[in-house]
Amino acid sequence: MAEDALTRTRNLFIRRWGEMGATWGISRTMAEIHALLFLTGEPFCTDDIMEQLQVSRGNASMNLRHLVNWGLIRRTHLRGDRKEYFISDLDAWQMFETITRERRRREVEPIIETIDRCRKDLATEMDGLDADKQTEAKRYDEKLEDMIEFIHAVNALLDTVLSSGGGKIRKLTGALMRFAAGVRQTGS
């Protein structure tokens, strides 16, 4: 039947997107709403979403708000209509950028702070420890330093990729691959 191919595609995509979101820290409904808006590119109002996804008003409202806070969708209005509509007009790369920045701020920054604090803590108390403990403390510190370095390296890499924008990603990857090949040949 004519309409089914579209609807089926939409629903399948929405369901999977929702599941995927769930394995990340994003609630299923939130991911599904996003999928719906992203895929259609059209403005939807709260009632549309309630009907399409069969969720309650409260649920729809909450998750729409979260999505707006994340910067993944935005409010909009249709002329001649009092209702608020929501729309997703970011492309995949912009979405990635938004999510990355948000998660970094919410999750990575705190762990960096924690590690720094742990290391300071260790350093200040180092003197008071006997030899065995000092060795152990040193081992901890090395691990923590490694971790910090790793995080910084990934951050730097991400910044570079993000700031270069989606349009250039293929060029970047190409360059990177060539470079990596070079590094591998000449050794570290």
Added chain:
Amino acid sequence: MAEDALTRTRNLFIRRWGEMGATWGISRTMAEIHALLFLTGEPFCTDDIMEQLQVSRGNASMNLRHLVNWGLIRRTHLRGDRKEYFISDLDAWQMFETITRERRRREVEPIIETIDRCRKDLATEMDGLDADKQTEAKRYDEKLEDMIEFIHAVNALLDTVLSSGGGKIRKLTGALMRFAAGVRQTGS
């Protein structure tokens, strides 16, 4: 007191690591066990872990198994001791690689399949649709194509980074940054 700096550091790190894991799809206990093994680098048996983290035998056993399945820790034995011990001897980069590969296999592959299926579905039914629907279908397809391209680009980038190994990351990032700067100047 002498012992406290070590213990405090350890516990703080473990707690945070656990929380962080929880916001990813990793259960708190699993992340905490991993943090404990990672930070100390020492072999622990099930009973050690039960005591250190105050969890039940079943919980410890289950999560140890998961960690082994993920490839993040491995079983080992101490001579003269029948018990099984567990150890984490991967560095941050190896961990990243392991987790990335695992998550890609478990979460990204399925969504690629879904999208491909959606697009095939759309393509085969395209002819039967009237003009409006065709336009809409086309729009869906474009979105899906974008998404696929994005995923492939990220995969390629990740492969490059992963295959180059942790030791070379700084060189890679440096090269990438220089290149990105070049691209930005000359335009896409």
Added chain:
DNA sequence: CAATTGTTTCAGATATTAATGAAACCACCC
């Protein structure tokens, strides 16, 4: 300013997920 339309909140209900602990299991040794 009352009626209408639309949005947000929140206490309680529901569903999902993780943890417990006792029992079953396994492998080895004597």
Added chain:
DNA sequence: GGGTGGTTTCATTAATATCTGAAACAATTG
């Protein structure tokens, strides 16, 4: 084969996260 030390399973319980729906709230209109 039976005892011992160790590991795994799984039904039950506990904790979390999520969703609902009705009520409170805001804004707009006639």
